Amino acid sequence: MDLSVVIPLLNEQDSLTELHDWIVRVMKSNHFSYEILFIDDGSTDKSWDTITQLSAKDPNVKGIRFLKNFGKSQALHAGFDEAQGDVIITMDADLQDSPDEIPELYQMIKQEGFDLVSGWKKKRYDSVIAKNLPSKLFNWAARKTSGVKLHDFNCGLKAYNIDVVKNIDVNGEMHRYIPVLSKNAGFTNIGEKVVQHQARKYGETKFGIDRFIHGFLDLITIWFLSRFARRPMHLFGALGVIMFTIGFAFSAYLGIDKLYFNPFGRLITQRPQFYIALATMIIGTQFFVAGFLGELILRNRPDKQRYFIKQTLNLK
Structure with missing residues (x-):
């Protein structure tokens, strides 16, 4: 199979039929x-x-329904x-992503050899204050922090080699950082394509200040x-050793000063x-213990189900 188009959605009933027909x-x-x-x-x-109606008339349509959000x-x-396609395309269900970008x-994945290609909505039709400016600030911070040079981390329109999606774990709210997760997994050939952004035709945006x-x-x-x-011990252990060493050095100074220079003071x-020295040593010990516990948890972490599916359609 050439392509799998993965479309997550929440309350987008008005756009689904039009989106399906456009993709087809x-x-x-x-x-x-x-x-x-x-x-x-x-x-x-x-x-x-x-x-359900779309899957009944089109066997290429498959569905997964979560029990809740x-x-x-x-x-x-x-x-x-x-997904079973050689290339996986993700897009939003609100018709703001254009299926015409898919070919x-x-x-870019099959012929040019990219592991992942992220869309860049260079010209947007969102509110400047509500979404554009926060997105620019967010994308700047993400580039500086991750080292992945993309202009639009939040764009839902992306293409992946199937090896990428089968080897990364998207959890929590990390969908914004799939390119970073891919890079960390060893898929470093990440590209970007300017894509068309369309004004929302139905419903209301799900973006709010909480998402920002x-x-x-x-x-x-x-x-x-x-x-x-x-390697959590590399961070917490190092901080713990530094803090404990500072506290111990402070204590040693106080002891030497008391014994040799100011015995009657x-x-x-x-x-x-x-008390500064005591607090610093306690904090250093806590950091070290936190790193040690992190290592134990990492080595004994059980796999847990993060979501529950209510119904499926046309899945093997």
């Missing part, structure tokens, strides 16, 4: 073999009814797990995980430096 036209005109995977992330409208990352994880994205805040918190998480996920416990 593109696939047929380019003679692709394909599947369309709709991942219903706990919609409360009639999105699943629409997916688990988030876009979990939806993508489920889609990646089921060129496919060629969560994005930056996740950025800190991905920075930490990319460097210390497999104030007691050590009456000097504020004593």
Whole structure:
């Protein structure tokens, strides 16, 4: 199979039929073999009814319905797990991503050898204050932190070699950082393509200030995980040793000063430096123990189910 199109969605009933028909036209005109995977992330409208109708008339349509809203990352994880195409395309269900971009994205993976190609919505139709400016700030921070030189991490339109999606773990809210996860997994040939952005035709945007805040918190998480996920002791242990050494040096200084230079002066416990030294050694010990516990947890981590599927369609 040439292509798998993975589409996570939440309450997008009005756009699904139009999006499906548009994708089918593109696939047929380019003679692709394909599947369309709709991942219903706990919609409360009639999105699943629409997916059911589409799958009944088109065997290339497959569906996964979550029991409740688990988030876009979990939806993508489920889609990646089921995808069978040589190239995986992800796109949003709100018609702001154009399926006409699919053939060129496919060629960039198959012919030019990219592991991942991310869309860049250079010209946007979103609100400047509500989304454009926060996105620019977020993308700048993500580039500086991750070292992945993309202009638009948040663009839902991306193409992947199948090896990429089968070897990365998209969890939490890390869908924004799939290029970073791919780089950390060893898939470093990451490209970018300017894609058409369309104004939302139906419904309302799911973007809010909470997503902006969560994005930056996740950025800190991905920075930490990319460097210390497999070796937490390297961070916490190093901080612990440094802090403990500073505290111990302070204590040694106070002891030497008391014994040799000021034996009849104030007691050590009456000097504020004593409590600074004590606190620093305690904090250093805690950092070291945190690193040690992190290593233990990492080596004994059980695999856990992160989402629960209510229904599936046309899946083997």
